[in-house]
Amino acid sequence: MLTTKEHPSADRVWKTVAESFPAISRATVYNTLNLFVEKGLLRELHLDPDSVVFDPKLETHHHFIDEATGAIHDIPWDRVQVCNLESMRGFKVREYQVVMRGTKRH
Amino acid sequence: MLTTKEHPSADRVWKTVAESFPAISRATVYNTLNLFVEKGLLRELHLDPDSVVFDPKLETHHHFIDEATGAIHDIPWDRVQVCNLESMRGFKVREYQVVMRGTKRH
DNA sequence: CACGAGATGTAGACTAAGTCTAAATCATGA
DNA sequence: TCATGATTTAGACTTAGTCTACATCTCGTG
Numbered sequence: 361m362l363t364t365k366e367h368p369s370a371d372r373v374w375k376t377v378a379e380s381f382p383a384i385s386r387a388t389v390y391n392t393l394n395l396f397v398e399k400g401l402l403r404e405l406h407l408d409p410d411s412v413v414f415d416p417k418l419e420t421h422h423h424f425i426d427e428a429t430g431a432i433h434d435i436p437w438d439r440v441q442v443c444n445l446e447s448m449r450g451f452k453v454r455e456y457q458v459v460m461r462g463t464k465r466h
Numbered sequence: 467m468l469t470t471k472e473h474p475s476a477d478r479v480w481k482t483v484a485e486s487f488p489a490i491s492r493a494t495v496y497n498t499l500n501l502f503v504e505k506g507l508l509r510e511l512h513l514d515p516d517s518v519v520f521d522p523k524l525e526t527h528h529h530f531i532d533e534a535t536g537a538i539h540d541i542p543w544d545r546v547q548v549c550n551l552e553s554m555r556g557f558k559v560r561e562y563q564v565v566m567r568g569t570k571r572h
Numbered sequence: 573c574a575c576g577a578g579a580t581g582t583a584g585a586c587t588a589a590g591t592c593t594a595a596a597t598c599a600t601g602a
Numbered sequence: 603t604c605a606t607g608a609t610t611t612a613g614a615c616t617t618a619g620t621c622t623a624c625a626t627c628t629c630g631t632g
Contacts (some may be wrong), residue, residue, distance in 0.1 A: 371619095385583065385584095387581080387619095387620080388527050404508070406512055442546050443548075453530070459565050465557060492590095517590085
């Protein structure tokens with residue numbers, strides 16, 4: 361999980377882990393994932409309409425959601441830029457990202 | 467709903483509507499909201515960790531999430547810009563937005 | 573080694589958002 | 603008025619995420 365390039369849901373992680381550790385409890389997987397988030401080892405994303413997904417990549421980056429497959433792709437931070445953030449006058453922006461949707465070119 | 471500046475969840479809409487129409491069924495509210503989305507009268511957002519929220523503002527815009535209150539604010543499209551989108555070479559970007567999190571200044 | 577205390581994991585119950593279903597009701601045209 | 607299709611209802615159902623009580627593990631100490 362901590363090294364995957366994907367963005368699995370908790371249940372997906374559970375199913376994957378259960379292949380190697382069939383005795384592991386679902387609650388343990390949820391609890392562990394949430395602990396990792398709390399301790400800063402993972403980030404949770406609310407991009408998927410069905411569930412929270414977890415992102416092991418801690419460096420700030422953008423996201424591209426493939427509408428055909430549902431896959432979430434990490435986009436390097438400096439690939440695109442958000443210009444004019446200073447104009448957000450009434451807000452203190454702690455973090456931001458560009459969320460893009462579309463399809464992957466072949 | 468179609469004119470609100472907020473981003474209510476389905477259940478929030480239900481509770482609001484039920485004040486005027488106590489007989490309305492929860493499923494009707496869900497069904498109607500989903501129909502509105504399908505017909506393009508509303509957009510659904512997956513920004514809130516707890517539920518889908520609905521956005522009546524059809525013009526493209528960005529979002530700012532107030533982490534203190536959970537409130538979602540619409541940010542005018544031209545307030546900030548995403549530069550270098552052409553660099554998304556392997557992707558066909560159908561739509562994008564900047565999602566910002568932080569707090570509102572007093 | 574034994575023991576106690578705290579941490580961690582388990583198994584299943586529980587909650588709540590969202591969906592489904594069968595039936596009732598409504599709306600419309602003939 | 604009636605038939606038909608559309609819409610709504612009320613509650614059941616599903617499932618992601620959380621909670622709970624208990625079991626098990628880990629570690630430090632004597």
